[in-house]
Amino acid sequence: MTAGHVPLPPRDVHVSVAASSANLGPGFDAVGLALDLRDEVRVGCRPAADPAAPRTSVTVTGMGSQDVPTDERHLVARWVRGGLAGLGAGADLVDLHLDCTNVVPHGRGLGSSAAAVVQGLAAAWALVHGDAEEAGGLSRCEWLVATSSAAEGHGDNAAASVLGGAVLAWSDGTTYRATRLDVAPDLPVVTCVPEEVLMTEVARSLLPATVPHADAAFTGARTGLLVQALRGRAELLLPATEDRIHQQQRAGAMPRSHALMTRLRAEGVAACVSGAGPSVLCLGAPREQVASLAGDGWLVRGHAVGGPAVSSVLGTTSG
Numbered sequence: 001m002t003a004g005h006v007p008l009p010p011r012d013v014h015v016s017v018a019a020s021s022a023n024l025g026p027g028f029d030a031v032g033l034a035l036d037l038r039d040e041v042r043v044g045c046r047p048a049a050d051p052a053a054p055r056t057s058v059t060v061t062g063m064g065s066q067d068v069p070t071d072e073r074h075l076v077a078r079w080v081r082g083g084l085a086g087l088g089a090g091a092d093l094v095d096l097h098l099d100c101t102n103v104v105p106h107g108r109g110l111g112s113s114a115a116a117v118v119q120g121l122a123a124a125w126a127l128v129h130g131d132a133e134e135a136g137g138l139s140r141c142e143w144l145v146a147t148s149s150a151a152e153g154h155g156d157n158a159a160a161s162v163l164g165g166a167v168l169a170w171s172d173g174t175t176y177r178a179t180r181l182d183v184a185p186d187l188p189v190v191t192c193v194p195e196e197v198l199m200t201e202v203a204r205s206l207l208p209a210t211v212p213h214a215d216a217a218f219t220g221a222r223t224g225l226l227v228q229a230l231r232g233r234a235e236l237l238l239p240a241t242e243d244r245i246h247q248q249q250r251a252g253a254m255p256r257s258h259a260l261m262t263r264l265r266a267e268g269v270a271a272c273v274s275g276a277g278p279s280v281l282c283l284g285a286p287r288e289q290v291a292s293l294a295g296d297g298w299l300v301r302g303h304a305v306g307g308p309a310v311s312s313v314l315g316t317t318s319g
C-alpha cells in the first residue's frame with residue numbers, strides 16, 4: 001500500500017453534469033452558461049485486484065461511443081484518478097469501472113471536455129467524501145471549480161458545469177474562482193449545432209498573442225453590458241454579445257458558423273459563436289425564428305438553463 005493512504009471503501013457513485021456555452025460573445029474565457037444537456041456517469045471503485053497494476057474499464061453509450069478510449073486514457077476516468085490523487089486518496093490503489101451515458105456533442109463548442117473533467121472530479125469527491133459539501137475545510141464546489149478550470153486552462157465552461165446557471169470565472173494567477181450571474185428566468189436560449197467538428201485546441205491556436213487596446217476596451221465594456229442584459233435587459237442583448245477579440249480571428253476555421261452568426265445578427269438576433277465553435281448560440285430569440293433563419297444544416301434546439309453538477313453515493317459495500 002502507498003504510504004499514508006487509507007484504502008477507499010468499495011463504493012458506487014453517480015454523477016450528472018451539464019453542457020455549457022462559453023464566452024457569450026465578449027466574455028472570452030470568463031463567462032459561461034450551463035445548458036440542459038447532461039452527461040451522466042456511474043463509477044464503481046474497488047480495491048485494486050492487483051495493486052501493482054490498477055485497472056480502468058469504461059463503457060460509453062451515446063456521444064463519443066465510437067471515438068473515445070475505454071481504458072485509463074478516457075478523459076472522465078483520468079480525472080477520477082486525478083481527483084483521487086488531489087484529495088490524497090490513493091488513486092493507484094483502486095480498480096475503476098465507469099459507465100457513461102453521453103448526450104453532449106464533442107468538439108462543437110458545448111463544453112463537452114469541461115463537463116467530462118467535472119464528471120471525473122465530482123465522482124472522485126463522492127468516492128472520498130460521499131455527499132458532503134465540505135470536508136476538512138475544503139468546499140466541494142470551490143475545489144471542483146478550481147481543479148476543473150486549471151485542467152482546462154480557463155474557467156468559463158468548467159465553472160458553468162460545476163455551478164450551473166451563468167457564471168463569471170476568473171483567476172488570480174494561482175487559483176481559479178467563479179461566481180454566479182443572474183439570468184432572467186424567461187431568457188430564450190437556442191443553439192445551432194452543425195455536423196462539423198472543431199477541436200478547441202485548434203481554435204485557440206488561431207488567436208493572436210495580443211489584441212489592440214481599443215478592441216480590449218470595446219470588448220471589456222460589452223462584457224459589463226452582458227451582465228446587465230442577462231438579468232433581464234433584453235434590449236441590450238444585441239450590443240452586449242459583440243466581441244472583437246476572438247470570433248473574427250477564428251472565422252476562417254468555421255466559415256458557416258460565422259456566416260450564420262452574421263446573418264442572425266443582421267436580423268436583430270443576439271447570436272455569437274458558442275465556446276470555441278462551431279456551434280452558434282442565440283439569446284433572447286424564439287427557437288422557431290432562429291430555425292427559419294438558419295435553414296438546413298443545423299440542429300436548432302431551445303434550451304433551459306442547466307443546473308449544477310450533481311453527485312450521489314449509490315452504495316458502499318464490503319467487497
Ligand SMILES: Nc1ncnc2c1ncn2[C@@H]1O[C@H](COP(=O)(O)OP(=O)(O)OP(=O)(O)O)[C@@H](O)[C@H]1O
Pocket residue numbers: 020022039064068074075076102105106107108109110111112113114116157198199200201274275276277
Ligand atoms: N464525455 C467525454 N468522455 C470522454 N472524452 C470526452 C468527453 N467529452 C469530451 N471528450 C474529449 O474532449 C474532446 C473535445 O474537446 P474540445 O475541448 O475540443 O471540445 P468541446 O469541449 O466539446 O468544445 P468547447 O471547449 O469549445 O466548448 C473530445 O474529442 C474527446 O476527446
Ligand SMILES: N[C@@H](CCO)C(=O)O
Pocket residue numbers: 022023028029030154156157200203204246275276
Ligand atoms: N473560452 C474558450 C471556450 C472553449 O473551451 C475558447 O473560446 O477557447
